[in-house]
Amino acid sequence: MSKEGQQMNTDMDNETIAKAYARWAPVYDLVFGAVFERGRAAAIAAAERIGGRVLEVGVGTGISLPDYARTTRVYGVDISEPMLRKARERVTELRLTNVEGLSVMDAADLTFPDASFDVIVAQYVITTVPDPEAALDEFARVLKPGGEIVLMSRVGAEDGLRRTLEHWFSPVACRLGWRSEFSWQRYARWAAATPGMSLVERRAMPPFGHFCLIRFAKAAAEDAATDIEPAAAVA
Numbered sequence: 001m002s003k004e005g006q007q008m009n010t011d012m013d014n015e016t017i018a019k020a021y022a023r024w025a026p027v028y029d030l031v032f033g034a035v036f037e038r039g040r041a042a043a044i045a046a047a048e049r050i051g052g053r054v055l056e057v058g059v060g061t062g063i064s065l066p067d068y069a070r071t072t073r074v075y076g077v078d079i080s081e082p083m084l085r086k087a088r089e090r091v092t093e094l095r096l097t098n099v100e101g102l103s104v105m106d107a108a109d110l111t112f113p114d115a116s117f118d119v120i121v122a123q124y125v126i127t128t129v130p131d132p133e134a135a136l137d138e139f140a141r142v143l144k145p146g147g148e149i150v151l152m153s154r155v156g157a158e159d160g161l162r163r164t165l166e167h168w169f170s171p172v173a174c175r176l177g178w179r180s181e182f183s184w185q186r187y188a189r190w191a192a193a194t195p196g197m198s199l200v201e202r203r204a205m206p207p208f209g210h211f212c213l214i215r216f217a218k219a220a221a222e223d224a225a226t227d228i229e230p231a232a233a234v235a
């Protein structure tokens with residue numbers, strides 16, 4: 001677990017989250033379908049600008065899968081088998097032949113080799129995983145140089161009434177399967193501490209601008225090579 005995770009994430013664990021989403025699975029699309037539609041469309045548009053092979057982490061019921069171009073290869077993973085069962089039904093029903101696979105997997109412990117994907121997409125997921133920084137590390141690892149991490153995610157208020165409400169709602173939110181408090185600083189600190197990764201976009205999204213499209217780019221191989229200290233490069 002990351003240092004940040006050890007300090008800040010004693011509130012949630014994978015078992016609790018998996019149980020929460022097993023309860024959500026039958027009604028998830030009804031409750032969270034329309035409300036997050038615009039956010040999903042923006043994340044997929046960003047992913048498709050890169051194209052190639054996409055890993056969608058926390059794919060859930062596969063609600064976003066029909067929105068990818070059929071030329072985009074997508075692999076979906078999620079911690080919740082009941083959510084994935086819905087995704088499998090959707091893939092079969094809609095004959096989404098571009099979906100390579102759907103597997104139960106922990107965002108913070110991906111089983112793919114390094115540099116396997118052109119884009120990593122995680123929509124409404126980062127604030128639900130017990131150790132978000134460890135998950136982001138895994139995203140960066142399995143991402144190819146020149147690729148992007150595309151997040152659609154909650155960003156908590158820094159101060160004011162919304163900050164107070166988010167703090168007050170926090171224990172209920174954890175039981176429901178997400179964090180209500182999640183500061184922008186956590187994303188910023190992660191990017192600053194992760195070699196080769198840089199923030200390329202932060203765009204407020206509905207509902208109420210409480211969510212953001214966040215894009216991190218991984219330096220292309222040639223950029224990474226020019227970052228090497230001259231002495232190390234000739235060693």
Ligand SMILES: C[S@@+](CC[C@H](N)C(=O)[O-])C[C@H]1O[C@@H](n2cnc3c(N)ncnc32)[C@H](O)[C@@H]1O
Nearest residue numbers: 021058060078079080083106107123124128129
């Ligand atoms: C709020 S739902 C988002 C589902 C979908 N991405 C969407 O756009 O509606 C969060 C999803 O993240 C999954 N999840 C939570 N923690 C996870 C983890 N550690 N690894 C993989 N998936 C996780 C949950 O099971 C759930 O399906």
